[in-house]
Amino acid sequence: MPELPQAEWTRRPELARLVAALGADKVRWVGGAVRDTLLGAEVRDIDAATPIEPRAVVTLLEEAGIRTIPTGIDHGTVTAILDGGNVEITTLRKDVETDGRRATVAFATEWRDDAARRDFTINALYADPATLEVFDYFGGVADLEAHHVRFIGDARQRIREDYLRILRYYRFQARFGSELDAEAEDACAELASGLKGLSRERVGWELQNLLALPDPAATVARMRERGVLPVVLPEAGKHEVEALEQVIDAERTAGLQPDPIRRLAALIPAVPSLAETVAARLRLSRSQRDRLACAAARSPDDAQEPRALAYRSGVACAVDRLLLSGVDPAPLIGWEPPDLPLKGGEIVGRGVSAGPEVARILQAVERQWVAEGFPPRARVTELLDAELAARG
Incomplete structure (x- = not known):
């Protein structure tokens, strides 16, 4: 088995305390932290898996002086509060029943059972905290090296367990993939209608995660071609998908970070009332709704007085409107609208x-x-x- 490369997070003293409290043979790092460390990418969140049941996890950690939050204790997840960053600890699980939106699970004792219920091979990687040995039950390491995003087992079965995995597949494809997985693509296209049964918040959140990636344009275009995008964002036609590509290029030219709300604005026609409808459907926050509607009100006149636009509509919206119109936002970068010196x-x-x-x-x-x-x-x-x- 391969080993996890030494990384700063693996040497954190508070993680050693956590491992000691649960028992070195009773905990493994899992998921994104393992995957991203193997890739040499930044690790933001650390998750752990354990065969110990959640209430016992709470007891063991509290005896070691580690505070916990019962984040999802009924489903097996406890959050350990640590100085260097919280850690989610989830008891090994196996699916008992699924309906495409949520799963009924039972706690398990075998690591492979837990790995088998995860979505993609590259997310089912575990690491021993002491030896850093990587446990790979479904070929995830080879898939990482090949930039291959692949469902564990039968793609259609995995999707039927949770239809959100369709959107997750495309997000992971945009982030890690190169060649498309034919089985996954066909399964996503065939079962795309199942996305209609998901909560709007979950769909909206996953779309934002996808659009926040450095360059999701090709993936979004593929989603449209395969009939997935029309299910969750029917407003996005061919013209809008091309506009997304253009605004990503404009962001890069202007030296701006990817912005999912700006990119979502590119994917819908420039009609404020339509933007309000999309924002409500995706359960966006009030500030996100306002910004989306403001971006949809763009016009050719915006380029004439960009700072006047920023004064009236806010700098963020003005930058959005200029970029979406193909106009250089340089006059607004670092500029703060002044206050009228008159009362x-x-x-x-x-x-x-x-x-x-x-x-x-x-x-x-x-x-x-x-x-x-x-x-x-x-x-x-x-x-x-x-x-x-x-x-x-």
């Missing part, structure tokens, strides 16, 4: 009665101030003088 009290002090007229004057001065490119205070005073004179 209503000053207008009242000039003899205007408090009320709607003050607001109208303030707005008129602000419009001119923005149109002139945010001049300094002295010019604002001149603008106020001119506005008051014009109003008698």
